[in-house]
Amino acid sequence: MRGLMLFLSFLFYQIGFYPALGTNVPPTLVTDLSKKIISINVNFSGSKFHIFGAVKRGFSQNASIDQPPFDIMIEVIGPPVSLDFFKKERLYGFWINKKIQSFNSMPSFYSISGTKPLEKIVGKKEKKENKIGLFEQIKASENLAIDDNILSKIALTGKSKTTYKQESKPIIFLENTLFSTEIDLPTNLVEGDYLVRIHLIRFKEVLATQEDIIFVKKVGLEQWINYLAHKKPAAYGLLAIFLAIGFGWAASIIFSRKAY
Amino acid sequence: MQIYLPIAEMSVNVFLLVGLGGIVGILSGMFGVGGGFLMTPLLFFIGIPPAIAVASEANQILGASTSGAIAHFKRRTVDVKMGMLLVLGGVTGSAFGVELFGILKDLGQLELIIKICYVFFLGIIGLLMFVESIRALRDIKKNKKRLKKRHHSWMQGLPLKMRFRTSNLYISSIPAVVIGFFVGILASIMGVGGGFIMVPAMIYILGMPTKVVVGTSLFQIIFVTGATTFLHASKNFSVDIVLATLLLIGGVVGAQIGTRLGLRLQSEQLRILLAILVLAMCFKIALELFVAPQEIYLLLRRI
Numbered sequence: 001m002r003g004l005m006l007f008l009s010f011l012f013y014q015i016g017f018y019p020a021l022g023t024n025v026p027p028t029l030v031t032d033l034s035k036k037i038i039s040i041n042v043n044f045s046g047s048k049f050h051i052f053g054a055v056k057r058g059f060s061q062n063a064s065i066d067q068p069p070f071d072i073m074i075e076v077i078g079p080p081v082s083l084d085f086f087k088k089e090r091l092y093g094f095w096i097n098k099k100i101q102s103f104n105s106m107p108s109f110y111s112i113s114g115t116k117p118l119e120k121i122v123g124k125k126e127k128k129e130n131k132i133g134l135f136e137q138i139k140a141s142e143n144l145a146i147d148d149n150i151l152s153k154i155a156l157t158g159k160s161k162t163t164y165k166q167e168s169k170p171i172i173f174l175e176n177t178l179f180s181t182e183i184d185l186p187t188n189l190v191e192g193d194y195l196v197r198i199h200l201i202r203f204k205e206v207l208a209t210q211e212d213i214i215f216v217k218k219v220g221l222e223q224w225i226n227y228l229a230h231k232k233p234a235a236y237g238l239l240a241i242f243l244a245i246g247f248g249w250a251a252s253i254i255f256s257r258k259a260y
Numbered sequence: 261m262q263i264y265l266p267i268a269e270m271s272v273n274v275f276l277l278v279g280l281g282g283i284v285g286i287l288s289g290m291f292g293v294g295g296g297f298l299m300t301p302l303l304f305f306i307g308i309p310p311a312i313a314v315a316s317e318a319n320q321i322l323g324a325s326t327s328g329a330i331a332h333f334k335r336r337t338v339d340v341k342m343g344m345l346l347v348l349g350g351v352t353g354s355a356f357g358v359e360l361f362g363i364l365k366d367l368g369q370l371e372l373i374i375k376i377c378y379v380f381f382l383g384i385i386g387l388l389m390f391v392e393s394i395r396a397l398r399d400i401k402k403n404k405k406r407l408k409k410r411h412h413s414w415m416q417g418l419p420l421k422m423r424f425r426t427s428n429l430y431i432s433s434i435p436a437v438v439i440g441f442f443v444g445i446l447a448s449i450m451g452v453g454g455g456f457i458m459v460p461a462m463i464y465i466l467g468m469p470t471k472v473v474v475g476t477s478l479f480q481i482i483f484v485t486g487a488t489t490f491l492h493a494s495k496n497f498s499v500d501i502v503l504a505t506l507l508l509i510g511g512v513v514g515a516q517i518g519t520r521l522g523l524r525l526q527s528e529q530l531r532i533l534l535a536i537l538v539l540a541m542c543f544k545i546a547l548e549l550f551v552a553p554q555e556i557y558l559l560l561r562r563i
Contacts, residue, residue, distance in 0.1 A: 040264060041264070043261070043262055043263060043264065044264040044271060045262040045264065045271035046271065081561055081562075083559045083560065083561055083562065084368055084559070084560050085557070085558075085559055086368055086557070086558050086559075087556055087557055087558075088553050088555075088556045088557075090552075093550055094372065094376070094549050094550065095372075095550070095552070095553055096369065096372055097368045097369060097372065097558065097560075099367075099368055102562070106559075108561075153557050154557070154559065163559075187264065187269065187270050187271040188269045188270055189269075218266065221266075222264060222266045225266040225267070225501060225502065226266050229266070229267055229493065229497055229499070229501075230497055233493050233494040233495075233497060234490075234493075234494050236493050236494075236499070236501070237489060237490035237491075237492075237494050237499065238490065239501065240319050240489050240490075240493055240499050240504065241319075241322065241486050241489055241490060243323075243501065243504075243505060244319050244320065244322040244323030244326070244504060244505075244508060245322065245323060245326050246323075247323045247326075247505065247508045247509070247512060248322070248323040248324060248325065248330075248508075248512065249326055249327070249330065251327045251512035251513075251515075252326065252327030252330045252331065255327070255512075255516045
């Protein structure tokens with residue numbers, strides 16, 4: 001008798017009808033990236049990668065928290081860089097740059113995409129609580145009070161169109177379970193770790209967040225030149241000089257039969 | 261075929277760069293003008309960041325001037341002593357210019373200053389070239405030769421006089437150093453060799469004989485662009501070796517073609533076209549400075 005009870009309870013638990021446990025077990029995310037490393041080589045001209053995954057339901061088929069509709073939001077955040085924010089102003093007919101603020105650690109790249117228009121997925125409060133969105137990222141990494149007015153203008157800058165972007169194509173989401181999207185990376189990528197954050201959201205409530213990292217690095221000739229230029233600038237300068245003179249000299253020998 | 265430029269951090273078509281180098285090379289071979297003031301604005305137009313365009317172009321000019329300088333050296337049409345004075349001023353000017361370049365970059369005003377310099381100099385060069393070539397065309401018709409040589413009395417009063425055997429001059433060394441200094445600043449801020457300033461200055465201010473002017477100018481350009489390349493590379497990290505090399509490959513071949521074409525074609529008529537091209541570039545850069553920009557906010561990376 002005891003054995004039967006145990007067996008039944010085990011069975012119920014397995015098929016999800018066991019009431020005491022699992023009522024509030026939220027679904028989780030299983031995700032992966034199509035690439036873990038992006039190499040910048042001689043013929044690099046931007047890159048793409050896929051983010052894909054599935055919603056893994058909890059055990060409580062009855063609990064409303066575990067039922068669709070779900071939404072997915074994906075953020076890709078580049079390594080921090082120092083940036084200056086300027087406003088163009090007219091002075092004696094010229095358009096000059098006037099510095100408004102300096103930032104010490106701004107994301108070098110930021111992309112956000114969702115299964116629906118973003119404002120329909122989460123509200124301001126949830127964004128703040130879960131640090132979702134470019135402004136929240138900047139506020140979190142800058143460690144200083146930034147005027148919201150300035151933040152909203154950053155979104156208007158030319159740089160934002162390629163570097164800080166809201167993806168136009170929505171995330172593909174099948175049967176509230178499987179999702180995938182493609183992120184385009186521009187050519188002017190900063191080397192380092194790109195944080196990928198995937199949020200599972202239901203009626204504006206963030207149920208789960210999964211993080212992953214994609215690593216961008218220069219390889220081969222690009223890596224060598226970059227290393228030399230920044231770490232051994234004097235040697236790099238001399239190399240540039242010798243290379244140029246060498247080419248010029250070679251040209252004068254090749255064409256000397258009929259030169260000048 | 262795209263190639264990634266490691267310092268400019270962008271991807272550009274190889275044939276576009278070699279082609280630009282070639283076209284500018286042909287023009288400079290035909291008209292005997294340095295390619296810098298044509299090439300640097302073209303690099304702006306294809307989206308190379310001005311700071312990198314300027315520093316890499318200085319590197320390219322170094323290579324492009326080498327073969328010419330060698331040829332002049334062999335023919336002994338270089339006034340080495342005068343050249344050394346110009347280099348002394350030039351390298352100092354270049355160091356000053358690179359320092360200024362760094363400060364302007366930190367202030368976020370570098371692009372503005374580079375572009376203002378270009379509008380100013382392209383405007384002047386274009387107009388002078390235009391007027392000169394129209395006048396030359398008229399002179400060809402009237403079959404007369406203009407020969408002007410000016411003597412500046414104020415120069416006779418300056419101290420530190422030196423004898424220049426090759427140029428057959430006995431003048432003060434101060435003007436040469438000052439001219440060199442000025443051209444050195446231009447080289448480092450605009451990415452030009454400065455021949456367009458140097459050649460007239462040598463003829464009209466220093467009074468040097470025409471046959472040594474081009475050779476001495478090239479001699480000076482090599483040292484000054486070499487110093488500029490080195491200083492930009494070590495201070496501003498803005499020399500893109502891949503960019504410079506691709507432009508150079510196109511440039512040296514183009515210059516040879518241009519030299520041969522120049523001998524066959526009536527270059528005075530073509531010079532008007534070059535003048536128009538220069539004025540058009542001046543106009544395009546000026547538009548960017550004066551017309552209200554589409555985006556009034558911008559973010560620049562600090563390095």
